[in-house]
Amino acid sequence: MESKLLVVDDEVFVRELLAEYFTKLNYQVRTARSAAEALQQMGMESFHVALIDLRMPDGGGIDVLRAVRKTAADLSIIIMTGYPTVDSAIEAMRAGAYDYVVKPFRLKELDNIVTKAVAAQRHRAEINQLRERVTELEARFANLKRRENREGVEVGPRRFTIIEKAVEGEPFQIEQPALTGPQRHRIREVARQDPSLYEEAVASRREFRDKAVSLLEESS
Amino acid sequence: MDTHKILIVDDELLIRDLLYDYFLSKDYFIMTASSAEEAMEIVEQHDDFDVVLTDIKMGGIDGLQFVEDLRRSHRNMPVIVMTAFPSVETAVEALRKRVYDYIVKPFNINRLYSVVEAAAKECHHDKKAHEREVVNGE
Numbered sequence: 157m158e159s160k161l162l163v164v165d166d167e168v169f170v171r172e173l174l175a176e177y178f179t180k181l182n183y184q185v186r187t188a189r190s191a192a193e194a195l196q197q198m199g200m201e202s203f204h205v206a207l208i209d210l211r212m213p214d215g216g217g218i219d220v221l222r223a224v225r226k227t228a229a230d231l232s233i234i235i236m237t238g239y240p241t242v243d244s245a246i247e248a249m250r251a252g253a254y255d256y257v258v259k260p261f262r263l264k265e266l267d268n269i270v271t272k273a274v275a276a277q278r279h280r281a282e283i284n285q286l287r288e289r290v291t292e293l294e295a296r297f298a299n300l301k302r303r304e305n306r307e308g309v310e311v312g313p314r315r316f317t318i319i320e321k322a323v324e325g326e327p328f329q330i331e332q333p334a335l336t337g338p339q340r341h342r343i344r345e346v347a348r349q350d351p352s353l354y355e356e357a358v359a360s361r362r363e364f365r366d367k368a369v370s371l372l373e374e375s376s
Numbered sequence: 377m378d379t380h381k382i383l384i385v386d387d388e389l390l391i392r393d394l395l396y397d398y399f400l401s402k403d404y405f406i407m408t409a410s411s412a413e414e415a416m417e418i419v420e421q422h423d424d425f426d427v428v429l430t431d432i433k434m435g436g437i438d439g440l441q442f443v444e445d446l447r448r449s450h451r452n453m454p455v456i457v458m459t460a461f462p463s464v465e466t467a468v469e470a471l472r473k474r475v476y477d478y479i480v481k482p483f484n485i486n487r488l489y490s491v492v493e494a495a496a497k498e499c500h501h502d503k504k505a506h507e508r509e510v511v512n513g514e
Binding site for chain 2: 241249250256
């Protein structure tokens with residue numbers, strides 16, 4: 157898949173150099189001349205990585221970083237600067253920058269950093285999806301528990317399908333009415349004949365959760 | 377108010393002594409290590425430090441490698457790094473390892489204290505939240 161890169165710098169030379177270089181490397185590159193333009197671009201489409209100059213006339217890269225951190229949680233932002241200081245490096249990293257690179261840089265080195273930043277973006281996106289899925293699952297379980305209390309054991313097999321499908325990776329497409337009568341009947345049959353399947357489903361949910369948690373822990 | 381527990385890691389005796397006396401006067405429980413290797417051993421025995429304060433440039437394993445090693449077993453233990461040789465590279469690397477702060481030596485001891493206090497408080501907050509989670513969890 158083609159990676160999308162946004163280059164933000166008020167210097168035309170830097171924009172053109174980076175756009176040309178990364179286009180050759182098969183990136184899909186967009187450029188912006190200012191913080192405002194960068195925000196506008198990011199509002200219109202999503203990117204994997206953004207290279208943003210630390211200081212531009214209408215605002216700094218760190219301001220852009222803070223502004224988009226909430227809306228683009230996965231995006232890897234690399235701050236570039238010709239005037240590096242320890243304080244601004246700390247500020248950038250603390251605000252959630254993926255890296256802080258000093259100009260002039262070697263293009264090959266920047267390429268290495270951007271490659272890693274793309275991988276980090278994908279990793280974060282996967283984690284965020286898993287996190288959402290776990291939250292979704294927890295909510296469903298809470299709901300089911302309430303229903304189970306109200307309606308008795310009948311919900312058990314249904315819980316099984318929900319878990320199974322969630323583990324298969326389609327937790328958002330399993331609204332209950334989608335199941336036909338015969339399907340429901342079949343699921344109940346299975347659950348009745350083989351209670352261990354039910355246990356297995358619960359276990360696979362744990363496994364799924366564990367995977368999510370371990371991915372979360374691996375990150376950062 | 378609970379007593380905060382701090383681990384001080386620095387290969388310079390003078391710094392260790394200075395910080396030891398200072399944090400003692402603030403009612404901290406303090407342990408010190410003169411190397412990352414020693415610090416790792418201490419952390420293995422006592423895993424309940426509220427904050428770890430470590431120098432970066434030390435003989436043997438340096439402070440940044442120490443933070444990385446520490447992160448494997450203590451993912452969220454707050455660490456503050458100190459250095460007399462600040463650089464953009466070490467600052468970026470330290471922050472990426474999720475240190476709480478990067479302090480340049482010579483430091484103002486009051487400022488260092490306020491950073492340590494803030495880090496320790498955050499740690500207490502996390503611990504309490506974790507306890508709640510454990511109690512409420514399945």
